[in-house]
Amino acid sequence: MDLYLVQHGEAASEEQDPSRPLTDLGRRQVSRVARALAAAGIAPAGIYHSGKLRAEQTARILAEALHPGLVPSRMQGLAPMDEPAAAARAIAAFAAPVMLVGHLPHLSRLCSRLVTGDPGREIVAFHNGGVVCLAPRADEGWALRWIVTPDVAPDQ
Numbered sequence: 001m002d003l004y005l006v007q008h009g010e011a012a013s014e015e016q017d018p019s020r021p022l023t024d025l026g027r028r029q030v031s032r033v034a035r036a037l038a039a040a041g042i043a044p045a046g047i048y049h050s051g052k053l054r055a056e057q058t059a060r061i062l063a064e065a066l067h068p069g070l071v072p073s074r075m076q077g078l079a080p081m082d083e084p085a086a087a088a089r090a091i092a093a094f095a096a097p098v099m100l101v102g103h104l105p106h107l108s109r110l111c112s113r114l115v116t117g118d119p120g121r122e123i124v125a126f127h128n129g130g131v132v133c134l135a136p137r138a139d140e141g142w143a144l145r146w147i148v149t150p151d152v153a154p155d156q
Contacts, residue, residue, distance in 0.1 A: 002145065003091060003114075003134045004044060004099040005107050006062065007126040011054035022057045029129030029150035030058050034065035036153035037131065043067050045096035048075035050103060058129070059101040066099075078102040084110035084119045099131075107132075114142040127151070 009026030022030070043066050049059040051074040059072035077086035080103040087100065087110050102110075107126050109119040114134060116123060123144070124132055130149035134142040 001094060001136060002044075002097040003094075003142065004042070004097070005111055005126075005132045005134065006058060006099060006101045007107055007128055007130055008052075008054040008058040008101060008103060009061075009129040011128075019053045021053050026054070026128060027057070027061065030061045031065070032150050032155065033129050033131055033148055033153045034062050036148055037062075038065045039154075043097075044099040046070070046094070046098045047072040047101065048078065048098065049101040050074070050078035050080075052079070052103070055101045055103065059099075062099060062101070072101070075100065078106060080104065080106050082106050084113045088113055111144075115144060117141070 009022045009030040011020040011026055012023055014020060047059050047063050047070060049055040049072055063070045063072050075090065077090060078100060084106065104126055108122050108124060111124050111132055112121050113119040127149040130147065132147050133145040135145045137143045
């Protein structure tokens with residue numbers, strides 16, 4: 001089962017809009033990556049987000065491109081300052097590929113925990129709209145498979 005960790009697209013600053021929706025650039029970032037993933041045949045069985053507007057908007061753009069008709073769901077444990085242990089426990093219960101849309105520093109800490117066992121050991125520099133794919137290892141850990149960011153996603 002592949003696991004896709006996604007940082008939301010660029011969001012408005014809190015001063016511009018306290019709800020922090022995606023900017024036009026943020027929507028373009030996520031759409032570009034979503035088109036590249038769709039072209040590669042990526043179709044997660046579930047897409048989950050933190051409940052924050054920018055993550056929910058990102059999840060909806062991805063769902064529309066990757067799994068039309070799929071409604072992204074809110075998942076506890078994906079907020080920016082949440083401890084990664086809760087999300088790691090939830091991930092262990094999934095049997096099919098899933099996509100988690102969240103925020104920094106949580107995503108970085110979760111990825112590090114899954115791959116190295118140490119949430120404080122940063123191994124991936126996430127980017128707005130970027131996707132990190134992890135795959136389970138035989139020894140019960142996770143391995144980094146690939147990363148796609150808006151800057152390297154082909155313009156389709």
